[in-house]
Amino acid sequence: MSRTPEQMARFEDLRLRAAALRDEGRSRMQIKEELGLTSNWTLNELLKGTVLPDSRLRANAKDDLHRRARELRAEGRTYKEIGEELGVSKSSVSLWVRDLPRTGRLSREEARRRNIEGVERYWEREREIRRATRQGISDAAAAEIGRLTDREILIAGAVAYWCEGYKNKPYRESNHVTFINSDPGLILLFLRFMDVAGVSRDRLYFRVHIHESADVEAAERFWLDLTGADPDQFRRATLKRHNFQTVRHNTGADYRGCLRIDVLKPLEVYRMIEGWAVGAMRGSRPPSEGGERSVSKPVVRRAARSWRISIGGRPPSPVR
Template sequence: MDDDARTRRSGVGGRPYPPELRTQAAQLRRSGAGSRQIAAELSVSRATVCRWFREDDVLPADLERHERGRRWAAEMAARRAEDPARSYPGHRRHDPELRETAAEMRRQGLPRAEIARELGIGLSTVARWFREDGVELGGAGLSGRAAAQAAARRTVDERWARQDAEQSRHAQTVGPLSARERLLIGAALYWAEGAKSKPWRRHHLVQFSNSDPAVVRFFLGCLQQLGIPRKDVVCRVQIHRTADAEAAEVWWRDQLGGDLVFHRTTLKRHEPKTSRYNTGDGYHGCLMITIHQSARLYRLLVGTWEGVAASVFSAPSPVV
């Protein structure tokens, strides 16, 4: 290729590069510099530098290393052709029995992720085995889409089981709570779910509402710890008019004990435009707890929460 042709082809967008720049790039390459380094030093693109080397047959200075890489690639290709059961180049070999075990588990309907976990191998390796051997998903009395759906359900059930077990481990680390800790948690619960005094409607009355019986039981325990007798606790079920109000009140009494005072149930008559999912036998509404003449109790709960919130802002930031 003559110098004029090189000059015409060396530029991008019509801008030619001087031939001296191309010669300098070749010299840097022969001295051992990489294409990225050369492109940055000469202020040209790496694609241009690589094209120059390709057109001029410029090879790196370390030809021995270059040849070793080419020999290694050829050797790996030959080994893959001779032994297709190998997992992948450079990694350990898997026993043929393991491959047969994976195929049998697959025919039983197990998903690939579960097979990989059970056998302690990579998911991509399992998928490649099945693809190369033509292993189809089987199952007792199931085939095709039904077997795939059953396998997917098993995978989801296993995932939920692992997550539930993790939650149980965290729950076991809590242990018994002190009176101070119960008060702090109860104050936080009240600030989240309780009625609050407003500038336009100032009142100090404890009213707490929630649909989780565990949360309600915890709050009632805090009230009992603070000396509030259960006979002073007034409960009222709040539930949608389409639900069974009497059954909901019976359910709440069973959850909290029969010694609580229940007032007449409040029926919600609104008709939201969105679809309601809190229906059926599992829907029991919310429980409103009211403590009359509870101004001091209100100030205790709200003041405790304000102290908790203030301690967060005054505490030093954690070191990450």
């Protein structure tokens, strides 16, 4: 690029000043600031042919920092810690010490193992806290219910049966009363429901449904003790064949299968349960769709008599 005489004279003046500053041992940055330059290309042109004075020539700049950085790295310090102590950047530290092995630091596998253990310890504590919180909610809700009246037993029992019991189908009408469940609480509710409905305990018979690989005798003893029934009321257990390809989780000492309860002469009982269940569903509608209606115990007794079910005398004591 051609220059005017004035530009040539100015360039020559800058070159002489740059050479003089170089001879004084100034750095490139200092020369650039002294001359008010903004371009590295211009600085390179000005310094062509110049060399650093012997006092400025060293095998490597910052030898002391370099050596100290390697010492700190050997002690296990991180790039950040070394940079903060020596006042240099992490990139400079990386260039100086990246060939050194990591010392005093965890391997990736060890760090991962410790992290997994820490997470497990956290959830071991957190799980107990959450379990206690949930149990507190359940206990408070159960306390709100309290002891049920006979009318409430009829409603709860009928709805429970309509969910879990045997029901007629449009293509099959047998009017059987069969209830089967594995929850001892629901079994006791159904027995109490039968008591309130006026069905004597001698009209019930029981059968355990359980996998053949389980302890059948222990399961039968459990259900016999729970129901308080006569052993003659228990029929032979129904065993489900064990499939070795199936991974079952309902195993162990607390696995007792399901208990099936059947009612003898069930026609009238089934129709009453059906009516109570339908009535409960109708009664659950908002008042705007039909209002609410209370049912007294005499009404229940009259309905029972209409179906020729004897409920005279005292019903059997409920199983607690």
